[in-house]
Amino acid sequence: MKKRYLMTPGPTPIPAEVALQMAEPIIHHRTPQFQKIFKEVLENLRRLFQTKNDILLFASSGTGAMEAVVANLLSPGDKVIVVKGGKFGERWAEICLTYGLKVIAIDVQWGKAVEPVRIEEALDKTIKAVFTTLCETSTGTLNDIQSIGEIVKKSEAVLVVDAISGLAADELQTDSWNVDVVVGGSQKGLMLPPGLSFVSVSERAWNLVENKSPSYYFNFKKYKAALPKPDTPFTPAISLIIGLRESLRLIEEEGLRNVFLRHQQLAAATRAGVQEIGLELFSQRPSNALTAVKAPAGINSSKLVSVMRDKFKVWIADGQGELKGKIFRIAHLGYMERFDVIIALSGLEMALQEMGYKLELGKAVGRAEGVLGG
Amino acid sequence: MKKRYLMTPGPTPIPAEVALQMAEPIIHHRTPQFQKIFKEVLENLRRLFQTKNDILLFASSGTGAMEAVVANLLSPGDKVIVVKGGKFGERWAEICLTYGLKVIAIDVQWGKAVEPVRIEEALDKTIKAVFTTLCETSTGTLNDIQSIGEIVKKSEAVLVVDAISGLAADELQTDSWNVDVVVGGSQKGLMLPPGLSFVSVSERAWNLVENKSPSYYFNFKKYKAALPKPDTPFTPAISLIIGLRESLRLIEEEGLRNVFLRHQQLAAATRAGVQEIGLELFSQRPSNALTAVKAPAGINSSKLVSVMRDKFKVWIADGQGELKGKIFRIAHLGYMERFDVIIALSGLEMALQEMGYKLELGKAVGRAEGVLGG
Numbered sequence: 001m002k003k004r005y006l007m008t009p010g011p012t013p014i015p016a017e018v019a020l021q022m023a024e025p026i027i028h029h030r031t032p033q034f035q036k037i038f039k040e041v042l043e044n045l046r047r048l049f050q051t052k053n054d055i056l057l058f059a060s061s062g063t064g065a066m067e068a069v070v071a072n073l074l075s076p077g078d079k080v081i082v083v084k085g086g087k088f089g090e091r092w093a094e095i096c097l098t099y100g101l102k103v104i105a106i107d108v109q110w111g112k113a114v115e116p117v118r119i120e121e122a123l124d125k126t127i128k129a130v131f132t133t134l135c136e137t138s139t140g141t142l143n144d145i146q147s148i149g150e151i152v153k154k155s156e157a158v159l160v161v162d163a164i165s166g167l168a169a170d171e172l173q174t175d176s177w178n179v180d181v182v183v184g185g186s187q188k189g190l191m192l193p194p195g196l197s198f199v200s201v202s203e204r205a206w207n208l209v210e211n212k213s214p215s216y217y218f219n220f221k222k223y224k225a226a227l228p229k230p231d232t233p234f235t236p237a238i239s240l241i242i243g244l245r246e247s248l249r250l251i252e253e254e255g256l257r258n259v260f261l262r263h264q265q266l267a268a269a270t271r272a273g274v275q276e277i278g279l280e281l282f283s284q285r286p287s288n289a290l291t292a293v294k295a296p297a298g299i300n301s302s303k304l305v306s307v308m309r310d311k312f313k314v315w316i317a318d319g320q321g322e323l324k325g326k327i328f329r330i331a332h333l334g335y336m337e338r339f340d341v342i343i344a345l346s347g348l349e350m351a352l353q354e355m356g357y358k359l360e361l362g363k364a365v366g367r368a369e370g371v372l373g374g
Numbered sequence: 375m376k377k378r379y380l381m382t383p384g385p386t387p388i389p390a391e392v393a394l395q396m397a398e399p400i401i402h403h404r405t406p407q408f409q410k411i412f413k414e415v416l417e418n419l420r421r422l423f424q425t426k427n428d429i430l431l432f433a434s435s436g437t438g439a440m441e442a443v444v445a446n447l448l449s450p451g452d453k454v455i456v457v458k459g460g461k462f463g464e465r466w467a468e469i470c471l472t473y474g475l476k477v478i479a480i481d482v483q484w485g486k487a488v489e490p491v492r493i494e495e496a497l498d499k500t501i502k503a504v505f506t507t508l509c510e511t512s513t514g515t516l517n518d519i520q521s522i523g524e525i526v527k528k529s530e531a532v533l534v535v536d537a538i539s540g541l542a543a544d545e546l547q548t549d550s551w552n553v554d555v556v557v558g559g560s561q562k563g564l565m566l567p568p569g570l571s572f573v574s575v576s577e578r579a580w581n582l583v584e585n586k587s588p589s590y591y592f593n594f595k596k597y598k599a600a601l602p603k604p605d606t607p608f609t610p611a612i613s614l615i616i617g618l619r620e621s622l623r624l625i626e627e628e629g630l631r632n633v634f635l636r637h638q639q640l641a642a643a644t645r646a647g648v649q650e651i652g653l654e655l656f657s658q659r660p661s662n663a664l665t666a667v668k669a670p671a672g673i674n675s676s677k678l679v680s681v682m683r684d685k686f687k688v689w690i691a692d693g694q695g696e697l698k699g700k701i702f703r704i705a706h707l708g709y710m711e712r713f714d715v716i717i718a719l720s721g722l723e724m725a726l727q728e729m730g731y732k733l734e735l736g737k738a739v740g741r742a743e744g745v746l747g748g
Binding site for chain 2: 004006008010011013014019020022023025026027028029031058059060061062063064066067071094095098099100185187193194195196213214215216217234235236237238239240309315317
C-alpha cells in the first residue's frame, strides 16, 4: 500500500480537483479557449500577490525566474544588496555574481531574520536593487518585508523578494508594502507540480529593464508584449496553467485571509507539538510555511528523515548545506489542514521512539490538538 | 460535448496512461524513489536519441534549451553558421545574436530543405558551431541531418540540431550521424504537456563548455555534476518526468523502428489525401511529423483553422509569420494512428466545403484509406 504523506516544503500535495483538471485532454495555447483560461489566471494571481503590477509566467522552476529578474533588471557592474541567511539568499548572491554585479552581502546567521536596519545602513544612492526572501525555505525563517519595504522605498533601489515558498502562506502585500518584484513558484502554496514560475514587476522595476545582459527565453519585454492578448512568447506550461486556474479558484473560495490564518494555525500547532516533546525550534522568526526543528542530541536528522519516509511514509525534509543532519523541516504548506499536522507529529513521535529518543507517545499530538481544536 | 481532436504540431494528445501517471500523488525529487524513475528515464531517452552522450533535462519549453546550448557552448564574438528556412531556424539566429555571436546565415527558401553543400561551402576553420533543425516545424520540412553530419564532422565545428518537433517521428541517429547536440521538447513526439526539454551533449561539445556568457539556471556544468546520482541542480518538472517514464515505455514497447514507420505511414496517407482533393503540399521535403498544405485560391488558412476548430472541433495549425493565412499544418505526431488521419481529412473536407471550395466529399479520406489499409 503506497498511501504516502508529503510534508516537504515543495513539492506539496496536489488536490484531486487540480490533478483532474490537469489530466483533461490538453488544448493548444494559441486559441481563444486558452486565452480565456490565462486571463482568469492572471486576474486571480494579481489578487493573490495583492498587486496591480504585471505578472509574467515562465515555464521553469523558481530559480529560472530568479535568474530572469537579475538578467532583465541589472547590468554588469551594477551594485546590489543581497540578504544572505540561508541557501536561497545565497542563491540570489550566486546569480548576481554570475551576471557580474557588485554584491554587497548582508550576512545573517542561519535561522535569524535580517534586521531591517542593516539594509538601511547598507543602502546608498549607488545601490540599484535589494534582494531578499519572504520565507527562507532552508531555515524556515520569515523576513519582515513590510519594514524592509518602508526602508527601500525611500531609496533609488528596487526591492526584489523571493516569495517562492512563502506565497499564500505568509502575508505579503506587494503594493502596499512597496515590493517592486515578487518571485513565485508553482510547487509550494499554489498546490501544483513544479515547472511554472511567476514574477510581478512594478513600474519602478520596469524602468530598469534594459537587457544589457543577454536574455532570450526569460526576456521580460517579450513576455510583456504578449500580455495584452494574453499570450506568452514561447509555449507555456499549458497543463500547469490549467491546474493553476483550479488552485487559484480554491484559494478564492476559501478567501486569502482564511488561507493565511489556516497556515498560521497549522504552524502554531506544529511548533507547540514539537516543543512539547522537548525539541527545539531552529528558526527565531518562523514562517507559516514550514517548521525547522533542531535534531535532538544523538539523533541525525538525515536518518530521521529516512526512517519517517521509509517506515512511516511521512516525507519531511532534512536540513540543507551545513544544516544537513542537524535540523529537519516539516512543511504545513498548501493543501494542508489540521489532520496533516497530526500525521506529521504522530509519525515524528513514532520515528523518534524507534531511534531511541525518550518521549511519551501522543504528547506532541495532544498538544497540537489543543491548538487545532478551536 | 467537448470531444476534441488535437492535430497541432505541439502540444499533441496525451495518452490516458501517461495522464494518469501524472495525476498520481506527487513525490519529492531528492529521494531514492525519484532517482529510480529518473534513471530509467535517462536510459530510455538515450535509446530514443540513439546516443551514448549525456542528456540534460530542463524545466523549460524547448526555446529555453535552445538558449541553454548557445549560452553554454559559445562566447561573444564566436562565429557560427545558422541555417534559416523557417521560424525555428530564425530563432537560432535570434538567440545567437542575443549572445553576441557572429552569425553566418544560410538563407533557405521557406518550404525547402537546406542543400548540405551550402554548409560545406560556408564552413571554415573559424566556425565554432553549425545550427540547424531536424524538422522545421513552421514549414513541415525535414533537413538531411545525416549528410550535414558527414560534412560538419570533417571540420572543427560542432553540429547542433533542434529536433524538438522531429524527435520520435523522423529518424535521427545522433551518434552515427555525428550530431554533437540535439535539443528536444516534451509536447511533441513524446506525448506530454509542454514544460520539459532535453539536450544531448557529445564529448566534442563538452569541450566547448566554458560559460563565458552568464548562465545559472541552464548551466550545463551544474546539470552534469548532478547526473551521476541522478539528480538535477534545481527542482525538476517532477510530474512531467513521471509522465515521460510512461511515454518512453510506450515507445519502447512499440519499438522505435515501428514508431518511425507509423509516422511515415500517417504522413504518406495525409499527403495522398490532401493532394487527392486538389490541394498542394507546401514543403518540398516533408517531415513525418506534420504536413504543411497551401491554402487553395480564395481560402484563407486562418479562417479554415477557425472553422475546423470551432465547428468541427479539429484543431490544426495556421502558418506562422509570413505564412499566416497562406498555409495550414496538420500534425500526425505522437499519440496518433490511422483514424486520427481519417478525422483530420474528414474535418478538412467538411470545412473546405463549408467555405465554398469545390470538392467531392470522401475523396481525401478514401485515398488515405488506400494507404492506411495495408
